[in-house]
Amino acid sequence: MESLTHSSSFLLPNPPVDTAALTYVLVVLNRDLPRFTPLLWKNGDFELKLLSVLISQICICADGGANRLYDEMPLLFPDETALAVRQRYKPDLIKGDMDSVREEVSQFYRALIMHLDSSFVSLLAEVLEIHLGTRIVDASDDQDTTDLHKCIAYIRDLPNLENENASTCVLVAGALGGRFDHEVGNINVLCHFSSTRIVLLSDDCLIQLLPSSHHHKIHIHPTIEGPHCGLVPISGPSKSSTTTGLQWNLSDTEMRFGGLISTSNLVKDEIVTVRSDSDLLWTISLKKIR
Ligand SMILES: Nc1ncnc2c1ncn2[C@@H]1O[C@H](COP(=O)(O)OP(=O)(O)OP(=O)(O)O)[C@@H](O)[C@H]1O
């Protein structure tokens, strides 16, 4: 069976080069904006941003997630004007049923053409006819899937990412805390799009799916994450799960809700390995100091 490698190196202030092996897409949800969100925005610099349009790194707001970006991103940069911050962190797309995003916010981003200082960049944009204002996609006709689901479906179907599902990683900011129905809905999105790498993030922890189709090798970065972690059989009972690198390892162990699930575990090594006959959620705490 093939092995998948996982790493939270996207949260490091200076990510190692191997982070670039994945194409990251950021989705901002309608929940407190994690304070590390600017770090996830590899393309916060507008020149890089333009280049990154060409390599498909994008930021999408799920409906009311745009309000969070508009209201809360400037608070993370108290020495700058709100306008300067909003210009730098402009979403490429706002998608959802549009019952939460405020009109002034969608109007602001729709009209926002990135401020271009570099004549080379503006010329390139002109030649390539790149539209720099935010696209707004109203998907209010679908009341059966969540806004996050709609955003992931959009990413999965992007023509230039279609054949690169395995090397695309969607980082979802603001996925946890607050309403439990939303949290469960977000976890359900991990299960629905199980072949897409998706990481749910809050200030406190991250959650991702470890599909049973693969063995898993998780690189732990102790400066930013751990030690608390958990493994949860999310799609039904697991007859056999085996791990290394944890304080309480599983060894061909059965897990199910109502029986044993692995919560309040601790990472011990810098590499954790997991294999299971059932899809598991991996969760690890994130450190406050970053
Ligand atoms: N409290 C929360 N916890 C976790 N995720 C959330 C929370 N609130 C919103 N989200 C996420 O942000 C997305 C956009 O939120 P938004 O409030 O715009 O959704 P909504 O469709 O208006 O929700 P609802 O109509 O149920 O209030 C949701 O699809 C969900 O993924």
Ligand SMILES: Cc1ncc(C[n+]2csc(CCO)c2C)c(N)n1
């Ligand atoms: C059985 C069932 N339960 C809840 C909803 C409602 N719902 C689920 S996702 C969504 C869109 C939220 O942006 C809405 C309104 C439904 N359709 N079917």
